[in-house]
Amino acid sequence: MQEKILHLKSEIEAFEIINAEKLELFKNEFTTRKSKVALLFDELKNVPNDQKRSIGQELNHLKQLAQTKYEENLAIIEQKSESDKSINEIDLSLPLPNSNGARHPLTMVRERMIEIFSRLGFALGEGPEIEDDWHNFTALNFPPNHPAREMQDTFFIERNPDIALRTHTSSIQIRVMESNKPPIKALAPGRVFRNEAISARAHCVFHQLEGFYIDENVSFLDLKNALYHFVKEMFGQDINIRFRPSFFPFTEPSAEIDISCLICKGKGCNVCKHSGWVEIGGAGMIDPQVLENCSIDSKKYTGYAFGMGIERIAMLKYQIKDLRLFTENDLRFLKQFDSL
Numbered sequence: 321m322q323e324k325i326l327h328l329k330s331e332i333e334a335f336e337i338i339n340a341e342k343l344e345l346f347k348n349e350f351t352t353r354k355s356k357v358a359l360l361f362d363e364l365k366n367v368p369n370d371q372k373r374s375i376g377q378e379l380n381h382l383k384q385l386a387q388t389k390y391e392e393n394l395a396i397i398e399q400k401s402e403s404d405k406s407i408n409e410i411d412l413s414l415p416l417p418n419s420n421g422a423r424h425p426l427t428m429v430r431e432r433m434i435e436i437f438s439r440l441g442f443a444l445g446e447g448p449e450i451e452d453d454w455h456n457f458t459a460l461n462f463p464p465n466h467p468a469r470e471m472q473d474t475f476f477i478e479r480n481p482d483i484a485l486r487t488h489t490s491s492i493q494i495r496v497m498e499s500n501k502p503p504i505k506a507l508a509p510g511r512v513f514r515n516e517a518i519s520a521r522a523h524c525v526f527h528q529l530e531g532f533y534i535d536e537n538v539s540f541l542d543l544k545n546a547l548y549h550f551v552k553e554m555f556g557q558d559i560n561i562r563f564r565p566s567f568f569p570f571t572e573p574s575a576e577i578d579i580s581c582l583i584c585k586g587k588g589c590n591v592c593k594h595s596g597w598v599e600i601g602g603a604g605m606i607d608p609q610v611l612e613n614c615s616i617d618s619k620k621y622t623g624y625a626f627g628m629g630i631e632r633i634a635m636l637k638y639q640i641k642d643l644r645l646f647t648e649n650d651l652r653f654l655k656q657f658d659s660l
């Protein structure tokens with residue numbers, strides 16, 4: 321009898337209860353009225369009288385052991401099924417409170433710029449970010465080894481001097497002119513890359529919006545009118561604009577576009593370096609050689625072009641002092657734009 325008790329004890333101890341089915345099995349084998357433990361109790365009547373007491377005690381311990389094991393595992397399994405239930409109850413399609421996404425300030429500014437110009441009849445053009453020398457430089461009148469190339473520090477691809485990350489969206493001018501016939505009136509927004517150290521005022525990746533118009537009799541006045549319209553729409557009617565003579569290889573004459581400083585209203589401050597003016601981009605009449613490079617008859621057609629930094633426009637519009645904020649994804653910065 322004692323042997324049977326020991327045997328059953330080790331059986332109870334070794335029984336692994338890993339799930340609800342095993343628990344049910346354990347219950348039937350060791351704790352119910354027809355269980356192995358109960359059957360041993362039935363045999364107690366055959367035990368000699370002088371041993372009945374001690375064997376009875378051992379049997380009681382055995383019964384207790386099985387009962388405790390059953391109850392402990394019942395509690396564990398019930399708890400587990402509760403938490404399983406709550407996992408299953410998560411509704412992944414339920415919108416979170418205050419979880420509305422927001423557009424990035426650069427996206428908003430780009431879309432606004434495109435909207436303003438598209439009302440003047442500009443269509444959208446595009447080109448690749450990895451560009452060849454012809455489209456980024458040569459066709460735009462940057463001759464090989466010409467110092468003008470150094471205006472833009474370039475990232476080349478794997479030591480191949482012919483392939484680079486585009487340094488400006490002017491490359492898209494060439495792509496659009498090569499594959500269309502005038503009249504062409506197009507915008508080209510995009511990401512551009514320059515090998516520059518990152519600071520509050522410079523970044524190696526930024527965005528530009530290029531615009532150009534080629535037709536018969538397009539003049540510098542048309543360029544001025546388009547940009548005049550743009551700055552008033554973008555920054556308000558009080559803004560002033562001026563064209564400062566400059567140099568770009570692909571335009572002749574060339575100008576830099578300045579607007580009156582929004583921060584000091586032209587009185588002079590740190591942002592405008594006390595000049596009352598801030599630069600927003602470059603512009604000019606497309607050099608006839610550039611038109612010819614794209615098989616456009618420069619005797620018949622003339623064109624203007626402009627290029628603006630989207631970060632620069634956004635910084636002026638929202639008075640952002642550090643360019644790095646646009647790429648750091650700090651929610652404290654981004655959240656300020658979610659109601660705009």
Ligand code: DAH
Pocket residue numbers: 487488489490530531568571601602603604605624625626627628
């Ligand atoms: N591509 C010039 C730059 O990134 C900007 C520019 C100047 C674009 C004059 C133009 C232009 O279209 O006419 O510095």
